[in-house]
Amino acid sequence: MSLSLKKQKMPEQDPKVRAKNFAEVALGYSAGDAALEAARCLQCKNPLCRQGCPVEVNIPEFIKHIKDGDMDAAIGSIKNFNSLPAVCGRVCPQEEQCEKHCILAKKGEPVGIGRLERYAADYARNKGETVKPVAYKADAQKVAIVGAGPAGLTAAGDLAKMGYQVTVFEALHLPGGVLMYGIPEFRLPKEIVQAEIDNLRKLGVEIAVNAVIGQTFTVDELMEEEGFNAVFIGTGAGLPHFMGLPGENLNGVYAANEFLTRCNLMKAYRFPECATPIKVGRKVAVVGGGNVAMDAARTALRLGAEKVYIVYRRSEEEMPARKEELHHAKEEGIEFRLLTNPVAVLGNDEGWVKGLRCVRMELGEADASGRRRPVEVPDSEFELDVDVVVIAIGQGPNPLVQSTTKGLETNRKGNIIADAETGATSKPGVFAGGDIVTGAATVILAMGAGKKAAVAIDRYLKDKKNR
């Protein structure tokens, strides 16, 4: 049998249909698809793919198990490295990571590693996973995790398995972080995130929601009064950046975080059955070119907007969004206004958005980073007729822990300074990882940071006990 140069196609909802619903776009491999795709892997002795994975999943091993039809072994192998495979299989930028390094990518398409990972994880979830609670020793030490995003949840799971008594403190009413409030249902069904969280609870991790650290408790109080021996901070990205445009505070201008939170966490698309409202624009402009911008644009479309624009000041080449998501957005009918920069949001007499004034850009000289800088084309201003504008140009760190914790060093941007290998901060017993340290990054990097910190916390607590 000659092996295909191409990946098995991912079955997807038809673009016309899915643009009107919030159900998942990619439907997942069938057993047949998975077997064919697994057979493409060459089982390299020196698997380059692993070098591309931040947590070094043993890729050939789990794929071999899929090929052999031993699904329990496949999921077991993945879970030794990655505690959230159903999530990572869906949202990892594989084309930049594992799959980029796959040997097959030299001649054709790489092995669909993410798709196989997703297949194995979905198989296990549908079958019903059994989670054995950890048996704590009476003298188990206590670890507090601040923030229930991928970094915090991973650290929590690993530490619980090591025998620590773990409590996760989460500010919102639901754990999951960006996986719950940011990434939309049609890319990552919330049921999957919920299943992972339920498993952690079954394991014995306590998750306290509605607990804002820095307010309800400070980090110092957790350690001095509540008896926690160590703390991991994974509070993620926070305050969104705005552009400082005239009219940016008009009604109808959202930061992507608010727009997505209303829709994902608060289920505004089911208003009024769910009580949180959202302004459904007739025509919507989303400013930015990353994953967040794609998610906001596709969400606006599904809410019922007639027309949705992506406004981005560079060209498609420079867009940081995943290629797959860009492609999906185009298929669904999102209109791309590239080399275009907004200069003002225009309002009507009642303080509502009625348009976005933009200027065209062209790529000029390369800057220090080698990227060609966009420069304005003189006299090229024009107006986009829109009634909602979503700003998705990035965000700063969540501020509450840093501003209330003595002795916790931060950098100029306000991110917590932590050792890249251990997550150790300037404050003894306090570790940190994920977006709060690196700035907005990826799910798998946040998980990797949580994993490393769990190992370092274990070492720290053992050293301290033996001293």
Next chain:
Amino acid sequence: MYKILEKQELAPSVKLFVMEAPLIARKAKPGQFVILRIDENGERIPLTIADFNREKGTITLIFQEVGASTRQLGRLNAGESLLDLVGPLGKPTHIEKMGTVVCIGGGIGIAPVYPIARGMKEAGNKVISIIGARSQDILIYEDEMKAVSDELHITTDDGSKGHKGLVTHVLQQMIDAGTKIDLVMAIGPVIMMRSVAEVTRPYGIHTVVSLNPIMVDGTGMCGGCRVAVGDENKFACVDGPEFDAHLVDFNGLMARQRMYKPNEHDASQRCARHGGEGECQCHSH
């Protein structure tokens, strides 16, 4: 689940809940707020902590029924529970001995001004309070305010109690009479706070207001609560909710609070009921 221990009706459509919330009560300070959710489909509703009792582990919330969610809240009874309650959120009021502090509360805004007045009094200030409402029957917290104030002035729009007119009239009279004022603290409808700011501005009297823009998370994540203060955008949930009144863009704030008007089925009816002239006031504290 967070239990409602006690419920009172302070005025038509103004209700008081005493909530069981030991963790919040332990930390609460004047000027801070909570966010609650009634049930699984509920929105996140921010309310100021009107009082707290650390020993009993309770907090008091006072709210006006202005829309679907606050009306649903008002239908709950003692013994029932809220699904979510988080706090204390926001920065506490800066309380220290300053001399004479004028505490102004308008309408439902009297409730959040009360713990501040009490704190200011305890810190050794002379506290002069001015509380106002449209009419006597919707004036709340009169006795409580009296207990923590050296002087209490009452105003009603219709003259049914106290001075007929607005809280700003009494404030202006005080200034004209030469009263030395070190701080004015004002909480109420946005237009009231804007008027107070205009009264004190020419005299350079330090004036602080507590803002209530629309919020979602309340932790500095969504950016929805942004308000222009001076040349900057501030996030009321983490940078506030209190700001220097002379720097706040009140008009922008007022416009943003109307964001979800078109979503409400009964907005016009409500405004008529509250009798706001021109400007609808029901969207404020």
